Amino acid sequence: MTAQPADKVQRSFSRSFDTYHDTASQQAWVADKLVSELRRVGAPGQFRTAFEMGCGTGHLTRTLRQNFDLPDLVLNDIAPQAQATADAEAAVFIAGDVRMVQWPGQIDLIASASMIQWMDDPTGLLQQAVDALAPGGWLAISGFGPQQYKELTSIGSTAQAPGLCGADALVAAIEGSMRVLTAGERIRPSYFETPRDVLKYLRRTGVNGRAQGAWTKSTLARFEKDYVRSFATDDGVSLTYHPVWIIAQKQ
Numbered sequence: 544m545t546a547q548p549a550d551k552v553q554r555s556f557s558r559s560f561d562t563y564h565d566t567a568s569q570q571a572w573v574a575d576k577l578v579s580e581l582r583r584v585g586a587p588g589q590f591r592t593a594f595e596m597g598c599g600t601g602h603l604t605r606t607l608r609q610n611f612d613l614p615d616l617v618l619n620d621i622a623p624q625a626q627a628t629a630d631a632e633a634a635v636f637i638a639g640d641v642r643m644v645q646w647p648g649q650i651d652l653i654a655s656a657s658m659i660q661w662m663d664d665p666t667g668l669l670q671q672a673v674d675a676l677a678p679g680g681w682l683a684i685s686g687f688g689p690q691q692y693k694e695l696t697s698i699g700s701t702a703q704a705p706g707l708c709g710a711d712a713l714v715a716a717i718e719g720s721m722r723v724l725t726a727g728e729r730i731r732p733s734y735f736e737t738p739r740d741v742l743k744y745l746r747r748t749g750v751n752g753r754a755q756g757a758w759t760k761s762t763l764a765r766f767e768k769d770y771v772r773s774f775a776t777d778d779g780v781s782l783t784y785h786p787v788w789i790i791a792q793k794q
């Protein structure tokens with residue numbers, strides 16, 4: 544039986560769990576950005592019941608804990624190792640695919656950083672979140688937009704996450720049922736000495752969960768050549784990140 548995409552994504556993040564946290568500086572940036580935006584638009588100091596989807600090693604969890612009073616914090620991740628994040632943050636952990644698990648009731652904050660791009664239907668998950676929020680509840684979500692890893696896409700990689708969407712698509716998904724307080728996006732390039740360093744980096748962060756097939760000597764050589772030819776800069780070869788985010792309140 545072939546593995547389903549969610550299984551592959553889970554295995555990939557589980558494998559890289561120990562190396563993810565210190566490597567994923569772009570994801571750390573967007574988690575901090577989400578929390579600073581929450582504060583900027585006037586989020587309350589306390590959310591009684593908070594639910595974080597795809598908490599991973601806790602970039603967002605830690606920042607949320609530092610900035611808000613969260614008496615009833617529930618974390619979810621498809622990778623069972625994320626139980627350690629819940630233990631460290633005195634939170635309840637729900638393991639499993641967020642689309643399948645039982646969510647808490649009457650949620651005051653639903654938050655997630657760098658996870659919805661793994662959904663085939665990010666809009667469906669956002670709608671599920673809108674329905675699960677208590678009246679007046681807040682939504683703070685980040686993902687990645689269509690420019691994410693544009694270098695890899697342009698040279699034929701199949702590893703791209705399925706649910707890349709721009710800030711306008713996030714807004715369109717919820718604006719009928721929530722008051723959108725802010726939405727934004729950034730293009731943030733990273734630079735690496737060689738294309739092989741790009742691959743190593745992706746492996747260490749586990750974001751290559753949908754990559755298909757193994758490298759051969761010749762496919763690797765072709766990849767390196769194409770990458771350098773198209774994306775060499777004075778700072779090394781580029782890899783583009785395209786973080787997007789939205790913060791909204793249920794009316």
Ligand SMILES: C[S@@+](CC[C@H](N)C(=O)[O-])C[C@H]1O[C@@H](n2cnc3c(N)ncnc32)[C@H](O)[C@@H]1O
Pocket residue numbers: 549552553556557567570571574596597598599600601602603619620621622625639640641642655656657658661750
């Ligand atoms: C790029 S990491 C982000 C982790 C953390 N939120 C952060 O900002 O660093 C994506 C996380 O989403 C989790 N994930 C992916 N698909 C998921 C799903 N269907 N349900 C729950 N978690 C999922 C992965 O296991 C991983 O921990």
